[in-house]
Amino acid sequence: MEAVVPLWKASTEYTADAVECCPVPGYEDVCAVGLYQLKDDPKAADNPDAPKLRCGRLHLYHLANANTTLERLQSFDCEAILDIKWSQVTTPEHPEPLLAAATAPGNVVLYRLRCNPTDGDGDGDSAGYALEEMTSTVVADGQLALSLEWSDRRQQPGCGASERRVVVSDQNGDISELQLLPSGELVRKSKWHAHEFPAWITAYNCWDTNIVFSGGDDCKFRVWDTRTDCSFSVAATKRHEMGVCSVQCSHLREHLLATGSYDEHVRLWDTRSFKTPLAEVHTGGGLWRLKWHPSNPRLLLCAGYALEEMTSTVVADGQLALSLEWSDRRQQPGCGASERRVVVSDQNGDISELQLLPSGELVRKSKWHAHEFPAWITAYNCWDTNIVFSGGDDCKFRVWDTRTDCSFSVAATKRHEMGVCSVQCSHLREHLLATGSYDEHVRLWDTRSFKTPLAEVHTGGGLWRLKWHPSNPRLLLCAGMHAGFQVLAVDDEDAGQADIVCNYDTNGELAYGASWFGCPSIATKHDHDNDAASHDDDGSNGGGDGDDALVDLVGTCTFYNAELQLWKADVTASKHSD
Template sequence: MEENVSNPTSKHIETLYSFNTTYGADSVEWCPHVQYQNFFVCGNYELDETNTESVQKRLGCIYLFSVNCDTGLKLHQQVNTVGILDLKWCPNLVQGSSLLGAVNSDGILEIYQFEKESLNLLTKYVFNPNTIESILILSLDWSTGKYENDQPLISCSDSAGNIHVLHFNTTNLTVESFWHGHTFQAWITAFYYWDTNSILSGGDDALFLVFDKRIKDMPVTKNKEHGAGVTSLHSNKSKEYVIASGSYDENIRLWDIRHMKRSTDIFKMPGTLWRLKWDPFVQNFLLAACMLGGVHIVSALTNHPMGIVESYYEHKNISYGADWSFLDKNEVEKFNSAGNVVIGTCSFYDKLLCISKTYCDF
């Protein structure tokens, strides 16, 4: 298996709107639900330089936006919080409601209900409330990426290397499973959507682990192929067995979960990977946020070598967040400029959120 090297030339992604965030922006997530697909959230955080305590404090907020070809980019709400480290919408409506999960620097998972164009805190779970040392909850994922459920599971990873699986029931969060997975920070956790007993995790120890939550403590597979910390994992909801991973080693890897000894494909990107997202339409393309190396759309067709098809370099300092909108092509066509898909991206130190339009061969 050869390692491909990309050619990071600028291509055709056109900025529709931009917004300067209060703090460093690290997460963009589009609402997947039909009636709200023009809405998205942006999470951000910043170290509190005025804090004199020994434990670092992070300030943050969640912005709720919409985009419309007539009214443009509209800010509906700013929810002031501590530092936001990850945001994810539940893929399915839960008892008719759109739910947003947020994890933060105070070691808390929060669930917001989206209604009447605003986010309202529904419930929360505080991890390690009696611990003096600050634990950051670094990532979350919902179990319903493929199969709908009114009582979904949520996996979370933390800065101590732990993995948590929680059960959401109406308005309550309870811990179903917990185990220690990584020596250092567990940067990412995700469900294998085809069998949600399988929990994926990646850490700063460069390990890619697969756990069965019914067994917990011992991983069923332990892969050491990544050359540095594993930062992103995403299960493909339409192609069984396929998983994408990203790493500080600047490579995207594709995996077959049945044969985890070695990745099935590897592609060198022009920067460190932080976010990888399968497209929501055909799951043949990956949106990749590469920190100092730009944001890119990568073709990842079965039985074809991976390759960059579009690149975006408006973000100058740490591209952390990237997500596809779920807007269909008829809605996308209403926005000026060529293309059939809208994406959202954000960067940290330049505090920049961008909404852009491009073309992808779905």
Template sequence: MAWKSRTRSLQVFDTELSADSVEWCPVPCSHDVLACGTYQLQKGAGEEDATTSRTGRLYLFEFRDEGSMSPPLTELQRIDTEAILDLKWCHVPLSGRAVLGMAAATGALQLYTLSDNQEGSRSLHTLSSLEVGVERLALSLDWSTGRMDSSDVRVVCSDSAGCVSVLSLAEGTLTALSQWKAHDFEAWISAFSYWDTQLVYSGGDDCKLKGWDLRVGPSRPTFTSEKHSMGVCSIHSNPHQEHIVATGSYDEQVLLWDGRNMQQPLSESAMGGGVWRLKWHPTYQHLLLAACMHNDFHILNCGQVLGGGGGVCPVAASYILHNSLAYGADWSRLSLEKPSPSSPAPAEPKESIRESGGHLRIQYESPTASFDTSLEDDAGGYIPESIAAGSIPHTASPDANPEGEAPSLSCLLASCSFYDHMLHVWRWDWTPDDP
């Protein structure tokens, strides 16, 4: 079956500082909440001043799809803080509230609660903080709650000293349970197996992927893989299919694994850029989102591999409107209306846009000249999608749904890029051709 795949930009937001992490809230009633983290290295003012500092900012947004003439994102809050390396929401509410975890350049793991304020809006408030080590950067975190299980809430964190830490959260306070030296250099990523949260995976700049069983202690790993030829910087356990794990590396490869046999991956897919983050779709087990640093953002259809067929995971869609390193990416659980059967409004010619709004502040041009679109005017105003039709058709021919999922999808996503400090919110529509 042939498929039509289309990505459309909904809004672009300038984060001012370099953006490296975006996370949609997975907790029911807060699916419209988006967090974005930034990381900025500040160098000394003079030539002889070699001092550097790292600063960051945490943004909180609300998404409202109220029509094509209104920007869907509303900024709720910004918090100037330490430089942020990673953000992750706990998948379940804790004491009735959503909780956001932040890995900071100070070596601290910080938690915030999402609360309603007196004005009827929502904001983040500090819950707890714990330093995982001095003179190191906290690089990543993951919650044990990936399958929406709240029976044993823990956090795993990796750092620039090559260590992995496991922490518990009881009565709103973080407590360190264990910490060990896992990698020779930076431990870029750590993650739970969502099916057995006593198992932890880690990846480091020593090019090694390792597994750890917390029941027997971290004296030695349960496995060590060197299938990646460069630093391992992304790991995500599939919350829908047991034993399935995705890993990514600076070697530009996405590997899919069966956790029962970590000697050989199920699949190897070349992405054309270092794979900084991987995210399985929250509902559809075969869709995998990849942030590929020098090669944009891509959605992989892993249905054939997960069905036992092996091979390479084909790209179902790509989002290429960023102009810098593709770092942060995430799926939203927010429902979107299915696309209408009619064709979208045609893009207005570029010249007429200039006549209506003057010179455009943010402009993207496809390397293949397949589109040319602008999303903000020189005053930073929002230009609706009917005028700035920043869409690129992508066609793939993946297998039909392996588990009987609905054949038509409309997904909301967010992504961010580093040096151009941009946050993008976009949608992906994936529908079969008419018979």
């Protein structure tokens, strides 16, 4: 069994909302990360309604280990950060790269990147990089400064410092333009009211920086000419169906602009006419940031997937709601919302079933007492969603038919020696169900009979979550608490044959959350030059000469160290059977 080598990862401690790689030649290996965190005010501990404190932190990293990892060079507390941007160039007045930050108190804070190799402990010239605050300018006193951009995205090195400007949007719907003086001071040139709601984004037309774009929570995208008093916009569009939260002009193709909205569409525009977009692309999530590639004019990076709360339904007032599952794991697109249900387990040992109405409201259909101790897990039989499974801390696994009043279970087993904390039905193989328990065993069952499991596999840790692979009916992802994460392969013909084929060791950290990425498996050849760890002792590939490996991306999280991981599950031995 081949051990998993995770991709680079690290905790940012606070929530991270901005990352910017330095574009200045000679500093391209440096990136900054802006953080924002809400915290309780210790001075108002007795007042539950007291406003939260907005805290910030700035991290500085550089590429290390042949560009395979990021090494943190600096971290310091600061005002909560909403956006950061590097200036593209250096000047005689300011020979160091400059970083501007939009902050929660309504300020733009300017930092310079100092390079002093003698200050560092590492080798190379990156060891002594550090950010140093130069100046801070108020743009929206006490209100959030939401986004900013420099005017120099197409500017060549050697321009005078006084030619560089910064445009900033804020929570009030205002846009401010600042100018960088040779002294290093940022002074306001102008300010105008652009939107009736928060102005999520602003940006320059980098081909003519007299022109400024803005997008707001009022669903409007506007164009401004700063040679006027900006009492009105020179162009506008209401084509976006929700708030406009990202705008960037291509610095490589004149007249090409991209906008992103909470309506889950990227729109491409010709800046000479905003009547109709050139293209609309549905991304499946709100677009928080858009970034054109530095040198390839065809590529646009999109970031978003913002969540918006729709509704909240009480299932166990004041008690922990422990697990849930939707009824639509095998349902096809196009079903009515009223057909979708959610089953929920709670600390009292109860199971609740909720129904999603077309209005977006979740209403309770039924509730019953399933276990004498906490009901750690519940799930549907995705082949017949009238059937619900549950597992509890009473070591019992039960089966319920929701067409009855659920005063008794229609099947049950006490085969588990400790609490049952994970259940999932295979959506690709009918009658196949997996359960996981604190007794450190995955059990596979035929749902037509729970007398004896088809297979029992010892994993070495309690099984908190189990997830069947989206498209490979053989693979089961296991979150094994202190034993880390495993991938189990179940035989195509005989579900009684199952083995662990992949393991990600978390070094004792509590493995809790796990999920497959939904993209198809990627068939790759083992790289004999760059992946020595994938070779057997004789230097050959573990899958045989020329054998393809199915590589899946897995997202996992560990509990006490508050860490999210991304890793590759190389399951060469578990390919789909012919």
